[in-house]
Amino acid sequence: MQKKRFLAALWKLTKPYWLSEKRGTGLILLATVVGLALLGVWLEVQFNTWNRDFYNTFETKDQEEFFRQLGTFTLLAAVFIVNYVYRTYFKQMLMIEWRTWMTDRFLADWLKDLAYYRMQLLDKGTDNPDQRIADDLNSFVDLTLSLALGLLSAVVTLVSFIGILWAISGSLTVFGYEIPGYLVWVAFLYALPATWIAHVIGRPLIGINFNLQKNEANFRFSLVRLRENSEGVALYRGEAGEYANFRASFSGVIAVWWSKMLKQKQLGWFQAFYGQVALIFPFLVAAPRYFSGAVPLGAIFQIASAFGQVQGALSWFIDSYPTFANWKATVDRLTSFTEALELARKEADRLDGDRREGKPAVLELEGLELALPQGRPLLAPTTLSLKQGESVLVTGPSGAGKSTLFRALAGIWPYWKGKISLPKGAKLLFLPQRPYLPIGSLKNAACYPEDAAPIADDAVRDALTAVGLPHFAVDLAREENWAQLLSGGEQQRLAIARALLNRPDWLFMDEPTAALPDDAQAALYKLLKEKLPGTTLVSIGHREGLAEFHPRRLAWGELSPR
Secondary structure, three states: HHHHHHHHHEEEEEEEEHHOOOHHHHHHHHHHHHHHHHHHHHHHHHHHHHHHHHHHHHHHHHHHHHHHHHHHHHHHHHHHHHHHHHHHHHHHHHHHHHHHHHHHHHHHHHHHHHHHHHHHOOOOOOOOOOHHHHHHHHHHHHHHHHHHHHHHHHHHHHHHHHHHHHHHEEEEEEEEEEEOHHHHHHHHHHHHHHHHHHHHHHHHOOOOOOOHHHHHHHHHHHHHHHHHHHHHHHHHHHHHHHHHHHHHHHHHHHHHHHHHHHHHHHHHHHHHHHHHHHHHHHHHHHHHHHHOOOOOHHHHHHHHHHHHHHHHHHOHHHHHHHHHHHHHHHHHHHHHHHHHHHHHHHHHHHHEEEEHHHHEEEEEEEEEEEEEOOOOEEEEEEEEEEOOOOOEEHHHOEEEEEEEHHHHOOOOOOOOOEEEEEEOOOEEEOOOOOOOOOOEEHHHHHOOOOOOOOOOOOHHHHHHHOOOOOOOOOOOOEEEEEHHHHOHHHHHHHHHHHHHHOOOEEEEOOOOOOEEEEEEHHHHHHHHHHHHOEEEEEEEOOOOHHHHHHEEEHHHHHHHOO
């Protein structure tokens, strides 16, 4: 049952690309790579025949045939080299095509319906989704193609060389019974039990690789967090604590690495022993025919080559087991990620209340209830109506759920019941207390989430100057990590400029000036009133000075919290 579930999950992960509108290029590249792989097997068959003819020249002391066989080898080697180079090249092209499509699809699914937010909010997410998209998809495509093409080559090699080995191995009489093609049976008896032993030894590597990828991603994420919060750590002089956290995270990586090393050592003992015996084993089983005079010297090398090819094809699983274990762990991480996306989306759909467009110029709440993910209520059934043009201030103690109210209005909070009727045809913009600033040009950061291209540069400069950032307005094309470059107050000024450029009908702001002094707060609110006279302002805040700009006030108690 577990194998069936894995195969079903693997097929669900693999098939979309090969059924998509982009499959044409992929199928052409796949056919090319498979054709070159089959050509490689054909070359191995030719080398096998060459082995017999070349070594026979030593036994017959035929110098002319010796040099002719060298010419044959040169031709075969040239074709082999060209085949190897282009098979690798076209395989990498296929990897790029497949990975590009899968990355686009995973990114779209992750962003669709706020799944990236709800996965964490609902505690149904997976660790490090960024690593799964950036690294695991790359590994999945690479390992899937490598294993699939390796298996194909092994099967074709087995089919091709079994006939050769059967024809040249002759018969062996054991206890009066004649066994035709005995070398073929010996190869099976040698490889198949070894495959089972390798599986028993190496199977724990699947779980070990899964945990290793997880711990590696956690360690890398902890380093990224320091880079993103470098100023805060520096102000606290928290280097010692960060170092201790890094060491603890890295210790988890090393602990799993030790487990992997020990298990690979056990598997390595077996693989090395098996591989070394395989070098001499075909000569041992073929020697009786040579010493009896049944075959010439060249046939011994042909038998050894053919036996090695059959045994190698049968041993493909043994040789590929570490790769297979890594691939299986990667597939598990990707399938669990897609399952988490689906589950988050289903639960969010199940929990959402009735959120729709209602009357023009009016926002209405009917029986709205808010709760935390753990079920604790934040807001008892509440009915409320806000008209366009009003300026409303929402106040109340920290942690009471005021920001959660905004999240519900924005449609990202799933734990609510009741009805939210949004003003029909209105443009809404939400400004969180900590603005999000994308990495890139200053113009893009100022215009976000609108497309910056249609907005005139002069309009952006005017907005930045109006909010008190004239020194940045001189170079709108400058690209920076603005969240690290700008202070908290500058970030909030930039967010106000964003509101001026987006020109929403309804503007919801969660303590948008908390990092600024009172006089700057007053100046920015006056600016909003002047530049956006028809915009409805709904603010969360605690300062008394905000009341001047919000004729209507809603204390959290008036919203009936529990």
